[in-house]
Amino acid sequence: MLKLHCKFTTTKGTLRAGVVAKKEVQKYLSKSEIEKFTEEGLIEVIEIPEMTASVDAMSLEEMLDADKQELKVAELKQVCEHYKLEKSGNKDDLVERIATFEVLLDADLDEMDEEDVKKVASYYEVDTALALDEMIDAIEEVSA
Numbered sequence: 001m002l003k004l005h006c007k008f009t010t011t012k013g014t015l016r017a018g019v020v021a022k023k024e025v026q027k028y029l030s031k032s033e034i035e036k037f038t039e040e041g042l043i044e045v046i047e048i049p050e051m052t053a054s055v056d057a058m059s060l061e062e063m064l065d066a067d068k069q070e071l072k073v074a075e076l077k078q079v080c081e082h083y084k085l086e087k088s089g090n091k092d093d094l095v096e097r098i099a100t101f102e103v104l105l106d107a108d109l110d111e112m113d114e115e116d117v118k119k120v121a122s123y124y125e126v127d128t129a130l131a132l133d134e135m136i137d138a139i140e141e142v143s144a
Contacts, residue, residue, distance in 0.1 A: 001047070015028050073090075079094075083098065104119060117135055
């Protein structure tokens with residue numbers, strides 16, 4: 001990256017003062033012009049460290065245990081994927097969808113309607129074509 005300390009007007013166009021990618025500057029100025037202006041202090045070469053993946057990235061287990069309001073949308077989408085839930089919508093939609101599903105996971109299967117039992121069955125990869133009581137038995141078996 002290059003920091004331009006002044007505006008440069010050339011036959012190819014105008015470069016405004018500020019931090020600009022070297023490739024962009026090379027579209028307007030020759031290599032020798034860049035070197036000359038650098039020596040004169042009109043252009044400064046600056047190093048910008050590359051962005052790397054966050055060392056503090058949360059594991060799925062941490063996301064599942066975390067306050068969902070504190071998670072980023074990308075993390076909420078990972079939680080939705082884990083729970084086999086739809087991943088569309090804004091942050092509030094995702095938080096609500098996850099919260100609703102987590103309540104289902106903790107609820108008594110015998111008290112749920114068939115639609116909710118099917119959601120839980122899907123998560124546990126139980127065949128949702130089974131009869132309701134068979135689905136409940138299968139969920140209880142795999143979640144024990």
